[in-house]
Amino acid sequence: MRTAVFKIWRGDENGGNFVDYTTEISEGMVVLDAVHDIQAKQANDLACRWNCKAGRCGSCSAEINGMPKLMCMTRLDELPLDEPVTIEPMRAFPRIRDLATDLSWNYRVKKRIKKFKPRPPDAPDGTWRVTQADIDRVREFRKCIECFLCQDVCHVLREHHKHEEFVGPRFLVHVAGLEMHPLDTEDRLTELKRAGGIGYCNITKCCTKVCPESITITDNAIIPLKERVVDEFYDPLGTLLKLFRPKS
Numbered sequence: 001m002r003t004a005v006f007k008i009w010r011g012d013e014n015g016g017n018f019v020d021y022t023t024e025i026s027e028g029m030v031v032l033d034a035v036h037d038i039q040a041k042q043a044n045d046l047a048c049r050w051n052c053k054a055g056r057c058g059s060c061s062a063e064i065n066g067m068p069k070l071m072c073m074t075r076l077d078e079l080p081l082d083e084p085v086t087i088e089p090m091r092a093f094p095r096i097r098d099l100a101t102d103l104s105w106n107y108r109v110k111k112r113i114k115k116f117k118p119r120p121p122d123a124p125d126g127t128w129r130v131t132q133a134d135i136d137r138v139r140e141f142r143k144c145i146e147c148f149l150c151q152d153v154c155h156v157l158r159e160h161h162k163h164e165e166f167v168g169p170r171f172l173v174h175v176a177g178l179e180m181h182p183l184d185t186e187d188r189l190t191e192l193k194r195a196g197g198i199g200y201c202n203i204t205k206c207c208t209k210v211c212p213e214s215i216t217i218t219d220n221a222i223i224p225l226k227e228r229v230v231d232e233f234y235d236p237l238g239t240l241l242k243l244f245r246p247k248s
Contacts, residue, residue, distance in 0.1 A: 001025075004081045005085070006085050007020055008021060011097070023037050030072055030074055031069075032074075035087065035099075048071075050071070052072070061152065062087055062090065062099050063152070064079070065079065065086055067210070068153045069149070070147060073212055093152070106148055112195065113171060114188050115186070116181065116183075118184065119185045134181075141173050143215055144170065145212070148170060153206045153210045154168055154206065156168070156200045167195075169217050169222065172192075172222050173217055189228055189233075193229050198226055199229075203222060
């Protein structure tokens with residue numbers, strides 16, 4: 001048994017500061033265990049979201065030593081405990097209190113995205129026929145647990161606060177899952193270009209690096225969507241062909 005120091009941000013939307021807490025740690029503990037111990041013994045009013053403690057719900061997102069992570073999946077033996085471990089709320093969203101942030105913006109964004117619109121059945125029995133490759137292509141995107149760590153690390157939201165102009169990586173993944181679905185017929189490219197702000201993403205791959213589900217956000221979702229937008233709105237040959245293509 002040994003002790004470690006945790007610098008936890010305490011405050012609300014009006015401001016705050018880091019407070020040092022020293023607590024005992026043992027083999028196998030994760031950051032969330034330490035936070036719970038501090039809550040129980042030293043700071044009963046410490047606000048912190050969590051639910052499953054198994055990396056499945058995405059509730060306990062925070063910034064640990066400056067990096068967006070899930071507290072329940074960050075083992076203490078992976079951190080340098082010879083110096084204080086800093087824990088603070090996600091910076092891309094308004095702070096409510098302590099480690100809890102207001103994530104409601106994300107749900108408002110999701111409501112704006114056009115829903116799944118399937119094509120008519122193509123089989124006599126009223127079902128669809130799709131290939132396994134098409135199914136596999138979108139399956140990865142459904143692994144998202146909406147922890148919003150990718151939103152938090154994205155510099156467009158985190159540093160430039162373009163929340164009204166850019167939907168962020170999580171919802172580009174959501175749109176990719178719809179746009180690449182073999183049965184979907186809805187057109188979302190205009191919204192991606194305008195309200196979605198996909199042009200703001202400069203594919204630094206920071207969102208891919210922090211994803212706890214290892215979704216290849218940049219290469220498999222964002223870049224293909226960017227290519228579709230470019231083909232639709234910026235390809236001169238495509239624009240010329242549209243002039244002679246009969247309207248469907």
